[in-house]
Amino acid sequence: MKPLLTYTLRQGDRALILAQRLLETITHAPEIEEDMALSNLALDLIGQARALYTYVAEIEGDIDGAVRDENHYAYCREQHEFQNPLLVEQPNGDFAQIIVRQFLHDAYAFPYWRVMQHSTDETLAAIAAKSVKETAYHLRHSRSWLVRLGDGTDESHRRAQAAVDQMWRYTGELFETDEVEQALVSASIAFDPDELRNTWLHTVAGTLTEATLEMPDDVVMQNGGRSGRHSESFSRLIGELQVLARAHPGATW
Amino acid sequence: MTVAASLGDLVRDIEDPELPHVTIGDLGIVRSVTIHGATATVLLTPTYTGCPATEQIREDVADAVRSAGLEPDVRLVISPAWSTDWITERGHQRLLAAGIAPPPPADEPGVTFVDPPVACPRCSSRRTRLISHFGGTACKATYVCNACSEPFEFFKAL
Numbered sequence: 001m002k003p004l005l006t007y008t009l010r011q012g013d014r015a016l017i018l019a020q021r022l023l024e025t026i027t028h029a030p031e032i033e034e035d036m037a038l039s040n041l042a043l044d045l046i047g048q049a050r051a052l053y054t055y056v057a058e059i060e061g062d063i064d065g066a067v068r069d070e071n072h073y074a075y076c077r078e079q080h081e082f083q084n085p086l087l088v089e090q091p092n093g094d095f096a097q098i099i100v101r102q103f104l105h106d107a108y109a110f111p112y113w114r115v116m117q118h119s120t121d122e123t124l125a126a127i128a129a130k131s132v133k134e135t136a137y138h139l140r141h142s143r144s145w146l147v148r149l150g151d152g153t154d155e156s157h158r159r160a161q162a163a164v165d166q167m168w169r170y171t172g173e174l175f176e177t178d179e180v181e182q183a184l185v186s187a188s189i190a191f192d193p194d195e196l197r198n199t200w201l202h203t204v205a206g207t208l209t210e211a212t213l214e215m216p217d218d219v220v221m222q223n224g225g226r227s228g229r230h231s232e233s234f235s236r237l238i239g240e241l242q243v244l245a246r247a248h249p250g251a252t253w
Numbered sequence: 254m255t256v257a258a259s260l261g262d263l264v265r266d267i268e269d270p271e272l273p274h275v276t277i278g279d280l281g282i283v284r285s286v287t288i289h290g291a292t293a294t295v296l297l298t299p300t301y302t303g304c305p306a307t308e309q310i311r312e313d314v315a316d317a318v319r320s321a322g323l324e325p326d327v328r329l330v331i332s333p334a335w336s337t338d339w340i341t342e343r344g345h346q347r348l349l350a351a352g353i354a355p356p357p358p359a360d361e362p363g364v365t366f367v368d369p370p371v372a373c374p375r376c377s378s379r380r381t382r383l384i385s386h387f388g389g390t391a392c393k394a395t396y397v398c399n400a401c402s403e404p405f406e407f408f409k410a411l
Contacts, residue, residue: 033385033395040391047302051331126332130302133334133411134391141386 003183004121005059006083007190009073010226011083012052019045020241021092030095039142041102044134049074051127057124058185075245079238080228087170089225091233093163096149096156100163103142104204106175110135111199121189145209150211157212163206165216172221173198198219256321260293261286263317270309271390275347277310281339284330293323298335300411301391337411349374352405353393359410371407373398381405 024044029035053070061067088105092098113135116128149160175193177185184190208215224230244251264286277283277297284296292300295314299307311327318325337356340348345355354374368383378400386409387393393406 033387036395037385037387040387042392043303044301045303047299047304051302122332126334127302129334130299130331133336135300137386137409144386228378234310 001059004189005056006180007184008056008059008124010053010083011056011206012027012049012056012073013082014088014109015045015052015238016049017045017084018088018102018231019049020237021088021090021101024070024237024240025098027094029067034085034095041141042128044131044138048127048131048134051130053200055123055127061137061166071245075242079230079235082230082234082238083226083228085170085173086231087167087174088232088236089230090167090170093166094159096159096163097166099149100160100167102138103146103207104167104171106135106142107200107207108141108196109169110195111203113191115191118186119189119191124189125149128145132147132202139203146207146213147211150208150213161213162213164198164213168216168219169222173223173225176223176226254402255288257288257293258290260318260321260323263321264295264314267310267313267317269306270313271306272348272353273351273377275344275351277314279341279346279347281341282310282335288323291324292326293318293321294326294328296328297331298333299329299331300335302331303375304391306390335411337408340408348408351403354405354407356408369410371396372405374405375403376401 019042022038025038027208029038050070053073056073057068057070078103087101090101092095111130113128113132117125117132119125119128146160149156152156152160175197177193181190181193185192205215265276267277269275269277272280278355280300282298283299284298285294286296287294293319297307297314298311298361302387307329311329315325316326318327332368336359338359340356347357348355352374357369370379371381372379373381373396377400378398380399381396382399384395384397384404386394388406392408392411394409396407397404
């Protein structure tokens with residue numbers, strides 16, 4: 001049960017932390033339509049995180065008998081207990097960085113959820129069947145923006161390329177595997193991330209070409225998210241996410 | 254009519270809080286209504302996982318059950334995943350009447366990167382263009398009609 005718990009928690013953290021970053025952009029997007037789009041992406045991701053955390057609460061409850069809910073995992077854990085990949089916690093920066101981070105994530109999340117529909121774990125398969133449809137729209141959106149930025153003006157091209165160069169080092173971690181994941185792969189609960197990497201690379205390479213952007217090479221990949229080692233800005237993100245729940249435990253509307 | 258059937262009609266007639274005059278029955282999100290003793294169990298399928306209207310709908314359904322003198326037990330089931338194909342014909346007409354272009358049939362989840370041609374809900378022209386893949390809610394995209402110049406929302410196939 002423990003590997004399933006950790007694995008599901010990681011996926012929930014990936015969705016929640018990216019959602020929190022997107023929510024920081026509300027009222028700061030370049031146009032009102034994009035403000036709505038980014039907050040809608042965030043809403044979908046929060047919905048996915050809720051479903052995943054609810055399942056985590058169920059698994060953990062079966063192990064120790066304690067009653068927890070989804071909020072426990074979002075609001076009552078310390079920073080080092082979050083196991084999201086570093087990519088999704090990267091600060092927003094300019095619009096190109098927001099879009100590139102989103103695209104590199106969505107190009108992973110879409111094929112991830114598609115294959116997870118075939119998980120032998122019924123709950124994960126059900127969450128996947130729901131999430132894959134939403135994520136298909138996320139990928140369409142972030143992909144079309146990346147093409148517009150890359151194949152746009154000199155300035156948008158320059159910023160898009162800088163963002164790709166900046167974010168690339170965080171993409172290797174998406175496909176890393178460890179004993180937690182291997183245990184689930186052998187039970188067909190999860191799937192080999194290497195195959196996912198090929199699909200991801202295909203989407204990313206095609207889109208970068210269309211966007212007249214270059215794929216970075218020889219980049220030393222950063223990792224640590226899944227062992228709880230986060231970047232400095234992560235503490236401020238968690239501070240803002242948890243401040244209300246910490247100051248007023250159990251508060252409701 | 255049995256009690257369960259009339260309660261089912263009552264529940265299905267609840268309007269979606271974000272789609273004017275479209276009922277949750279029209280949307281196809283009411284999976285079942287069953288009564289055991291004094292308790293009515295209603296299974297709902299959320300449209301999108303993060304849709305904020307879901308909580309409101311849950312409360313509205315619970316109120317409807319209470320108004321029928323029963324104790325509500327409202328549960329969300331995500332499997333099988335909701336599809337826009339479950340929206341009824343009447344739902345399509347009501348969306349159109351509200352100025353929202355109804356969804357085309359949903360394909361297998363895939364990314365074609367091609368945005369479908371959408372007819373303007375006001376003048377029926379197909380000379381429309383996409384403004385954004387998202388609108389006021391996650392389930393809709395924003396379009397504008399080149400013929401009548403009206404902006405409108407399009408209910409995306411899901």
